[in-house]
Amino acid sequence: MIWPIDLIILGLVIVSAVAAITVKDLLSAAVLLGAYSFLLCLLWAVMGAVDVAFTEATVGAGVSTVFCVAAVFHTTRRTKD
Amino acid sequence: MKILGKITITICGLLLLFFTSDFPDWGDVNSPASTHLSPYFIEHTIEDTAVPNIVTSVLADYRGYDTMFETTVILTAGLACFLLLRIPRKDSIHRYYRHEPTGVTIRVEGDRYPKGSNVFTRIDSSWVPYDLIINFTCRLLIHFIQLFALYVVAHGHHSPGGGFQGGVLLGASVILFAISGNLRAAIKRFGEKTAAILSSTGVFIYAGAGALCLFIGEQFLNYSALGPLLGTDRIMARSHGILIVEIGVAMAVMAVMIWIYYNLSSAGKQDEGL
Numbered sequence: 353m354i355w356p357i358d359l360i361i362l363g364l365v366i367v368s369a370v371a372a373i374t375v376k377d378l379l380s381a382a383v384l385l386g387a388y389s390f391l392l393c394l395l396w397a398v399m400g401a402v403d404v405a406f407t408e409a410t411v412g413a414g415v416s417t418v419f420c421v422a423a424v425f426h427t428t429r430r431t432k433d
Numbered sequence: 434m435k436i437l438g439k440i441t442i443t444i445c446g447l448l449l450l451f452f453t454s455d456f457p458d459w460g461d462v463n464s465p466a467s468t469h470l471s472p473y474f475i476e477h478t479i480e481d482t483a484v485p486n487i488v489t490s491v492l493a494d495y496r497g498y499d500t501m502f503e504t505t506v507i508l509t510a511g512l513a514c515f516l517l518l519r520i521p522r523k524d525s526i527h528r529y530y531r532h533e534p535t536g537v538t539i540r541v542e543g544d545r546y547p548k549g550s551n552v553f554t555r556i557d558s559s560w561v562p563y564d565l566i567i568n569f570t571c572r573l574l575i576h577f578i579q580l581f582a583l584y585v586v587a588h589g590h591h592s593p594g595g596g597f598q599g600g601v602l603l604g605a606s607v608i609l610f611a612i613s614g615n616l617r618a619a620i621k622r623f624g625e626k627t628a629a630i631l632s633s634t635g636v637f638i639y640a641g642a643g644a645l646c647l648f649i650g651e652q653f654l655n656y657s658a659l660g661p662l663l664g665t666d667r668i669m670a671r672s673h674g675i676l677i678v679e680i681g682v683a684m685a686v687m688a689v690m691i692w693i694y695y696n697l698s699s700a701g702k703q704d705e706g707l
Contacts, residue, residue: 399459402593403593406594407598415601415604415690418608422694
């Protein structure tokens with residue numbers, strides 16, 4: 353594990369996670385959640401857990417983002433709170 | 434109320450962070466997992482199961498029960514989405530048709546739809562014009578995604594991947610088709626009935642492989658019992674057993690992903706959607 357890369361990715365993970373829950377636009381939140389999953393996948397890959405990284409990339413960053421976007425498609429784009 | 438929630442979350446988060454300091458370090462050789470379990474798997478996987486990828490053998494063989502019920506959880510998720518969201522198509526709903534030569538959109542009510550006409554094509558209520566670049570790129574990509582997915586399933590013994598990842602990739606290729614074209618075209622090729630049958634068949638293959646071992650006279654999911662049936666020795670039988678199980682997982686996961694997408698994107702009508 354190379355610690356500068358690890359630190360940068362970890363910082364970006366936290367930034368995207370906080371951004372995903374604070375942003376008002378739900379579509380942006382869905383996309384940010386995808387970015388969060390992808391960064392987490394990079395983190396797994398850096399740690400050497402390639403199988404977990406692969407699952408995270410396909411399920412987390414791929415399909416669940418599509419599910420979130422499909423769900424946002426049927427509601428309003430802005431949150432009420 | 435909001436402030437109360439924030440305070441609760443902060444306290445819980447701090448507690449979690451505080452107690453993670455008790456965890457063993459990353460790659461700590463003295464942690465319980467590294468002293469008892471991992472050395473056994475690293476030293477015995479090849480001679481036990483003839484699978485070079487330790488993760489795959491742990492996932493599908495040593496902890497076969499865990500993966501079997503994971504697959505069942507995925508099937509349950511698909512069924513829950515179906516039961517919560519699916520509503521039957523209303524007969525009296527209006528539809529939009531586009532007259533191709535002139536580009537005029539008409540709204541048809543009742544049951545007088547121009548079926549089988551080659552000048553009228555049905556469009557969604559939130560219709561976007563046909564995009565050549567997106568359509569062509571997606572159609573080109575779908576083949577390679579599916580080929581790669583099959584490789585991931587079949588090559589899970591040697592490289593990262595396996596049933597879950599391959600199944601999700603296969604599902605994603607159909608979802609990509611639905612997004613790039615329209616939902617009805619995807620449903621026509623991979624219908625809801627197919628999804629339902631394939632998802633249950635996948636779980637059945639997994640549990641059936643386990644039950645077959647039980648009928649032969651050994652433990653549930655002990656694939657070495659399948660040796661005489663597959664014409665191999667007991668060690669290779671475990672490797673083949675993992676492949677059988679992975680195929681079941683891939684089928685179930687693929688079908689469930691597509692099924693959930695159909696129900697989510699069309700709000701259960703499976704008529705028009707994203």
